[in-house]
Amino acid sequence: MFGSKLSREIVLHDDECQVMFASRLAKANGYRDLEEFCWMTSLSLSGLQTMNDETAGLLSAWSGVPAARLRKFALTGNNVTSFGATFVRRSQLEMASLRVCRHCLCHDMLAGHGRAVTRPYLRAAWRWTVIGTCPIHGCELEVISAGDITAWIARRTDALGLNLPEIREPDLADVYFSNRVNGAGKASEFLDELPAYVAAEFCTVIGHFKNLPEDGRARNRIPEGFMNGSCRREGFLIAKQGKEAVLSFLSRHVHAAIETATEFMDIYGVARRWLRKFVNDPDYRPVLELFQRHAEQHIPMEAGDVFLTEVEERQVHTVRSATVEYQLTPDRVKNVIEKYGFTTTTPNGGVKAARVFPRAALHEQLVVETQLLTTPEAASLLGCTWQFLDILLQQGHVPYHANSEDYARVFRRISRESVVSLLARLKAQRNCVSHDGLVSIHIATAICHCKVPEIVDLVFGGKLTKVSWSGDELLLKNLLVDPQEVLPHVALDEAENYLDVAALEKALRTTTVTIDELLKREVLPVEMRRHPRTRVHQRFVHPVAVEQFLDKHISLSTMARENGKQIAGLKQTLDKEGIKPIFEPTGKIARFYRRSDVQRLGLA
Numbered sequence: 001m002f003g004s005k006l007s008r009e010i011v012l013h014d015d016e017c018q019v020m021f022a023s024r025l026a027k028a029n030g031y032r033d034l035e036e037f038c039w040m041t042s043l044s045l046s047g048l049q050t051m052n053d054e055t056a057g058l059l060s061a062w063s064g065v066p067a068a069r070l071r072k073f074a075l076t077g078n079n080v081t082s083f084g085a086t087f088v089r090r091s092q093l094e095m096a097s098l099r100v101c102r103h104c105l106c107h108d109m110l111a112g113h114g115r116a117v118t119r120p121y122l123r124a125a126w127r128w129t130v131i132g133t134c135p136i137h138g139c140e141l142e143v144i145s146a147g148d149i150t151a152w153i154a155r156r157t158d159a160l161g162l163n164l165p166e167i168r169e170p171d172l173a174d175v176y177f178s179n180r181v182n183g184a185g186k187a188s189e190f191l192d193e194l195p196a197y198v199a200a201e202f203c204t205v206i207g208h209f210k211n212l213p214e215d216g217r218a219r220n221r222i223p224e225g226f227m228n229g230s231c232r233r234e235g236f237l238i239a240k241q242g243k244e245a246v247l248s249f250l251s252r253h254v255h256a257a258i259e260t261a262t263e264f265m266d267i268y269g270v271a272r273r274w275l276r277k278f279v280n281d282p283d284y285r286p287v288l289e290l291f292q293r294h295a296e297q298h299i300p301m302e303a304g305d306v307f308l309t310e311v312e313e314r315q316v317h318t319v320r321s322a323t324v325e326y327q328l329t330p331d332r333v334k335n336v337i338e339k340y341g342f343t344t345t346t347p348n349g350g351v352k353a354a355r356v357f358p359r360a361a362l363h364e365q366l367v368v369e370t371q372l373l374t375t376p377e378a379a380s381l382l383g384c385t386w387q388f389l390d391i392l393l394q395q396g397h398v399p400y401h402a403n404s405e406d407y408a409r410v411f412r413r414i415s416r417e418s419v420v421s422l423l424a425r426l427k428a429q430r431n432c433v434s435h436d437g438l439v440s441i442h443i444a445t446a447i448c449h450c451k452v453p454e455i456v457d458l459v460f461g462g463k464l465t466k467v468s469w470s471g472d473e474l475l476l477k478n479l480l481v482d483p484q485e486v487l488p489h490v491a492l493d494e495a496e497n498y499l500d501v502a503a504l505e506k507a508l509r510t511t512t513v514t515i516d517e518l519l520k521r522e523v524l525p526v527e528m529r530r531h532p533r534t535r536v537h538q539r540f541v542h543p544v545a546v547e548q549f550l551d552k553h554i555s556l557s558t559m560a561r562e563n564g565k566q567i568a569g570l571k572q573t574l575d576k577e578g579i580k581p582i583f584e585p586t587g588k589i590a591r592f593y594r595r596s597d598v599q600r601l602g603l604a
Contacts, residue, residue, distance in 0.1 A: 005064050010114060012065045013121055015084075015182045017073050019048045020122035020149045025063050027150040028118045034148045049075050049095075073124040080283070084124055085183025086196035087283070092129050092226075098149055099126045099141040101134035105153070106161045117154045125178040130200045132229040135178040138168030171229070173203060173236035188240040195283050199239075201226050202287050205271050206246065207235030209253050220269055247294060254298045259344055259355050264299040265307060275308050300356050317359050326366045332374075335411075336365050372401060372413035381419050383475025391453045397460040398422055422460070423474055430468055438468055438480035447483040449536075450490040455481060458489050498529060498540035507546050510555060514590040521583060523592075524549055553582065554604050556591040563603055570603075577601065 008028045012021050019034075026037030038045045041062055047055035051074035056067040063070075075081045081090045105120040112119030125131055126141055133140050142165075146152040153160065176187050180196040191199045208222045208231045222228055238249050257267045265272060271291050278284040292308045300316045301307060314321070322333045337343070337353040340362060344354045373381065378398070379389045392398045393412065398419065400412045439447070441455050448455075458464050459481060466482040469475065499507060504515045504524075519526045519539060529540045556574075560567045571591075579598060581591040595604040 004061065006062050008114075009064055010118055012063070012069060014072075015123050015125065016121045017124040017127060018051060018059070018070050021063075021065075021070075022048055022059060023148050023150040024118045024121060027154065028115060033151045080195075080197065083128065083196075084181040086180045088128055088130070088181075088197045092197065093127050094129055094143075095127075096147075098122060098144045098146050098152070099129075100144060100149075101126070101137055101139060101141055102160060102164055103137040103139065103167065104134060106164070109157075109160065117157060118150060120149070120153055120160075122149045123178075125181040128177070128181060129227060130197070130232070131174045131177055131181075132227075133168075133171045133174045135170055135175040138170045139165040171233055172240075173229075173233045176236060176240070188242070190243045190246070191236075191239050193286060198283050198287060200232060201274065203235035203239050204228055204232045205235065205274060206238055206249065207231030207233065208270055210234040210238065210249070212253075220273075222270055243290070246290070250294050251298065254294075258299070264301075264356075265295070267299060268295055268307075272308065279308060297358070298356075315359055316356050317362075318356050319353065322357075322362075322366060326370050328366065328369060332369060333366070336362060336369055340365060369413075371416050373416055373419065375412055375414065378414040378419055381416075382423070383473070384477050388452070388456070388476060391456050392422075392460065395453065395457050395460070397456075426460075426467070427474060429462065431465065435468060435470070435480060437482050437484070438466065439483060441479055441481060444481050444483045444486055448486045448490050450486070451536075454490055455486055458486060463489060498527070498542055499546060500538060500540055504541060504546065507543075508550070508555070509558065510590045511588060513588055514585075517583075517585065517589050518592075523582065552595055553592045554595050554598065556581070556593065559593070559598065559603050573601070574598070 006025065006029045010021075010024050010028050012018075022037065022043070023034040026034050029037075031037040031040065035045065037043070038048075041058065043058055043062075044055055048059070051059075051067075051071045053067075056070050056074075059065070059070055060067040073084050075083070075090060075093070077090065079090060080087050081093075083093070100122065104123065108120040109116055125135070131141070144152060176191070177196060177200055179185065179187065180192075180199070186192050191203075194202065204222060204226050208228070211231060211234060222231060226232075239246055254267055258264070261267050268291060275284060275288050275291060279288065288308055295301070295307045296311055296315050298316060300314070300318045300321055301311045302314045302321065303311055305311045314325075317325070319330050319333050319337070322328070323330050326333070334353040337357055338351070342354040342357040342362070343351045346352050375386055375389055375393075379386045382389060389398070393400055393414075398414060400414045402412055441452060441459075444450075444455055445452055459467055459479065464481055464485055466485050468480045469478040470480060471478050501512065501515050501519075505512060508515070508518075518524045519541075524541050525545050526539045526541055528537050556567060556571060559565075560570045563570070574593070579593060579601075581593050583592075585591055598604045
């Protein structure tokens with residue numbers, strides 16, 4: 001049965017804890033303390049915390065305050081409880097002692113009404129240990145060993161204002177979370193979506209990442225756990241800017257740690273250990289999804305891996321995982337990574353391929369790379385040596401792609417399609433039922449006295465009608481041709497009347513080194529022709545050109561022999577007369593002079 005209203009009423013503040021309101025009500029009406037008041041009015045002291053229907057009804061009857069207002073800060077759950085305008089962890093509420101700001105209490109003493117001892121009141125937000133400082137005065141909340149605020153003040157009324165702590169700039173995080181408890185409006189679109197206790201833990205985790213060393217090396221534990229005010233403050237300054245600011249910060253954190261991390265998931269270590277206990281808790285779902293999505297986009301995980309929940313598909317590759325998916329060598333994967341700008345700086349200032357890269361960013365480029373063969377791979381597919389393939393590349397029968405000029409070493413890449421097309425063209429060209437008279441390309445070169453590139457050009461240029469191969473499988477090393485069909489295409493040049501180097505030595509009565517120098521300087525016009533005996537291309541000079549050269553030039557040795565003079569003395573005479581050779585030779589190369597220059601001396 002509810003009692004009657006007490007004679008002296010006091011005002012219940014909107015941010016006041018109902019237990020301490022009962023303490024003030026008791027003192028105002030002459031009770032010694034809260035315990036005596038509860039005993040006299042049949043109130044349950046412990047029931048004041050939870051404010052069940054009976055307790056709320058009694059206190060409402062005694063105080064004249066509606067029961068709904070008295071229940072504002074009542075504890076309703078075992079682990080997570082409603083508390084004012086939000087939800088907090090019950091374990092984070094101070095129950096055994098009181099936390100106060102004496103500046104606020106002194107202000108109440110001066111500004112309130114009624115008996116002085118009943119004016120100061122306990123702000124409910126002070127009970128939440130996540131809040132470490134006064135949201136108004138910035139000083140740390142003092143912990144006092146008392147369960148009855150009014151009785152404590154009554155014993156210390158004169159000393160309440162002595163040695164007050166220094167007033168400081170309010171901690172923005174404590175201001176925010178105090179407002180969350182009191183329902184004082186919105187301040188951060190992202191954090192406001194979360195229950196206050198989840199938002200506080202989230203800020204602490206983000207602040208922990210912010211306080212890590214510059215190399216991003218993870219610590220497995222948050223110092224002081226979720227009561228770490230410094231971490232919470234740093235995290236709040238980031239989180240209050242919104243979800244995109246959080247994601248941007250996390251990306252920088254991962255970038256700083258990714259190159260040195262032993263286990264990629266450890267980069268998110270504290271967050272992962274915190275959230276994996278709450279995978280099925282709807283209060284944590286927005287934060288859990290944020291970390292899960294960010295991790296999938298920034299660290300390598302394959303389908304089936306579990307970060308917080310199971311990964312559905314890979315979004316980030318390492319070099320190793322890319323080699324497996326695309327069946328490329330690590331070096332080829334690194335070349336693609338570097339080519340498209342996914343690089344990192346080495347300790348000595350160099351640049352190398354990044355350790356990880358987004359799969360979507362390079363998927364198409366790596367697929368294209370799988371269609372490009374290296375020269376050994378193409379040679380293996382064609383069934384030939386790399387030297388044979390090199391001939392095909394040089395003659396343009398197989399197109400290729402060269403890597404960027406930025407690379408010190410040039411790599412040639414051949415599309416798989418061009419190799420398949422070449423083999424298909426050869427198969428279509430085959431029209432020999434019998435291999436009679438056909439020989440391998442190397443035997444054909446011996447018979448026809450020609451080189452492999454010449455026959456290769458005839459085969460792949462479509463100039464031969466009799467082309468086949470030994471065995472069931474088309475391999476270029478097994479190609480067969482008809483030497484009789486090859487011969488007309490490699491017929492000899494009419495070089496019988498031309499002079500080769502040996503013949504030139506006799507015609508000019510000089511040495512090989514002199515002939516080489518004359519040809520090098522193009523004093524004698526040289527032509528590349530097939531030798532009539534060896535059928536090998538070599539240097540030739542037409543006899544007419546030799547005659548024209550001898551009509552206009554004469555060597556120093558020939559001049560000395562024809563005039564009965566010593567070579568050394570003759571050279572001195574020519575030098576004295578200022579007559580120069582057609583070029584100044586070195587070593588044992590002979591000197592040639594223009595006949596027109598030496599005729600005035602009667603030497604030619």
